[in-house]
Amino acid sequence: MSSGRSGGFVPPPYPYDLLDEARALATTLPGGAVDLSVGTPCDPVPDVVADALAAATDAARSYPSSVGSADLLDAVCGWFDRRLDVDIEPAQVGACIGSKEFVSGLPQVLRLRDPSRDTVLFPAISYPSYAMGAEMAGCRSVPVPLDADWHLDLSAIDEADAGRALCLWVNTPGNPAGTLDDLGAAATWGRERGVPVLSDECYVEFTWDGPPRSVLQHGSEGVIAVHSLSKRSNLAGLRVGYYAGDAELVHYLREVRKHQGFMIPGPAQAAGVAALADQSHVEAQAIRYHRRLGLLAGIMGDLGIEASLPAGGFYLWMAAPDGDAWGLIHRLAGTLGIVVSPGEFYGPDGGGHVRIAAVATDDRLDLVAERAGRT
Numbered sequence: 001m002s003s004g005r006s007g008g009f010v011p012p013p014y015p016y017d018l019l020d021e022a023r024a025l026a027t028t029l030p031g032g033a034v035d036l037s038v039g040t041p042c043d044p045v046p047d048v049v050a051d052a053l054a055a056a057t058d059a060a061r062s063y064p065s066s067v068g069s070a071d072l073l074d075a076v077c078g079w080f081d082r083r084l085d086v087d088i089e090p091a092q093v094g095a096c097i098g099s100k101e102f103v104s105g106l107p108q109v110l111r112l113r114d115p116s117r118d119t120v121l122f123p124a125i126s127y128p129s130y131a132m133g134a135e136m137a138g139c140r141s142v143p144v145p146l147d148a149d150w151h152l153d154l155s156a157i158d159e160a161d162a163g164r165a166l167c168l169w170v171n172t173p174g175n176p177a178g179t180l181d182d183l184g185a186a187a188t189w190g191r192e193r194g195v196p197v198l199s200d201e202c203y204v205e206f207t208w209d210g211p212p213r214s215v216l217q218h219g220s221e222g223v224i225a226v227h228s229l230s231k232r233s234n235l236a237g238l239r240v241g242y243y244a245g246d247a248e249l250v251h252y253l254r255e256v257r258k259h260q261g262f263m264i265p266g267p268a269q270a271a272g273v274a275a276l277a278d279q280s281h282v283e284a285q286a287i288r289y290h291r292r293l294g295l296l297a298g299i300m301g302d303l304g305i306e307a308s309l310p311a312g313g314f315y316l317w318m319a320a321p322d323g324d325a326w327g328l329i330h331r332l333a334g335t336l337g338i339v340v341s342p343g344e345f346y347g348p349d350g351g352g353h354v355r356i357a358a359v360a361t362d363d364r365l366d367l368v369a370e371r372a373g374r375t
Contacts, residue, residue, distance in 0.1 A: 009136065015128060015345040022333040022340075029337035029371070034364045036296075037341045039175070039314065039357045041234040043288060046281035049233055052274035059266030066262055067254045068095030068242065072269045075276040076227075076242050083279070084204075086216045092247050094254045095264050098239035099202050099228040103169075104129045106198065107137035109256050110166040119161055122169040123152050125177060125347045127200070130169045139166065143347060150177035150317070154189050162193050171200040172213055176346050176355040177317040178310020180209060184218040191222045196249060202228040202241075205282050206289055209311040220245045224253075231314075232282055233275040240264055240272040289314040292358035295365055299336070299372045300356075307356075316356040317343075323352035336371050 026033035073090035096102035120134035124143035134141035190197035199215035230236035300307035343350030
């Protein structure tokens with residue numbers, strides 16, 4: 001854990017701030033930098049969502065419901081039923097201010113629930129907030145190894161760590177590698193050991209290999225699925241997320257979060273209802289992301305760098321030549337004007353790799369293709 005002179009927590013540098021040098025290099029090219037380092041949506045907010053947001057003036061007047069409005073909870077249940085064939089009740093759902101605050105804050109709440117446990121298990125190569133959430137809660141963060149194909153290896157978890165575990169995080173489709181894990185196996189592992197399994201499913205709408213997956217397709221006992229409209233509906237700025245699953249655990253989280261004062265603004269909740277009711281804009285967005293992934297993979301191939309399409313999500317995860325991730329980052333910034341992330345941002349085991357997010361608009365990616373000699 002990071003500590004200061006008094007022994008207290010000192011936050012480490014924010015990873016993406018370390019890309020300033022590469023960003024400055026990319027900016028020198030005509031047309032400027034094309035930033036593909038952070039998975040931030042770049043396409044327009046769907047009209048149906050913008051209309052709902054503009055009309056929700058009454059929802060701005062009063063304090064919003066912390067657990068989520070009745071309309072939002074019903075919309076979440078309806079979406080789970082239509083999209084994932086999962087039957088849940090509104091009492092099994094809670095709202096969160098985007099998924100990141102939930103991910104980073106959950107270990108603290110779980111430790112209040114069970115002070116006898118102090119360990120957070122999470123994929124060894126993954127979204128940094130799983131480990132940071134554990135650290136900020138004063139917990140042990142224990143990475144779970146991945147196999148050679150970047151899948152979570154549950155058999156590698158030490159039973160001593162499992163006995164101390166507050167939770168196991170899983171992420172499918174995975175960030176950064178885009179893999180699809182066996183969520184049923186994860187749910188079974190957790191139930192056999194009394195460890196809640198928390199499934200981060202924010203990229204579920206962009207599952208390319210087979211149908212979308214949720215841990216709730218394997219029952220709700222002992223599991224929580226975490227979702228966000230940030231990627232699905234280009235709504236990262238509205239911070240609309242939700243979690244669903246085990247009735248007792250969801251009830252506990254809803255009650256604690258009331259005291260913490262976590263509330264999605266009322267108009268944003270109304271926009272979320274509209275977003276969840278409309279699938280057409282999601283289908284259009286999925287087509288965009290898949291096309292962009294193919295273009296970027298082709299450009300990397302032209303440079304002699306193998307970049308396979310992911311099974312899900314909108315990232316390319318690839319090995320850097322000679323394992324020199326930072327060398328590749330600066331090469332791509334200087335020649336193509338793109339800014340990408342080193343694999344080490346997602347855990348030490350990610351060293352020697354880079355992640356490219358397909359999050360630039362088509363005209364900006366056309367510029368990258370032009371720089372690469374594609375016409």
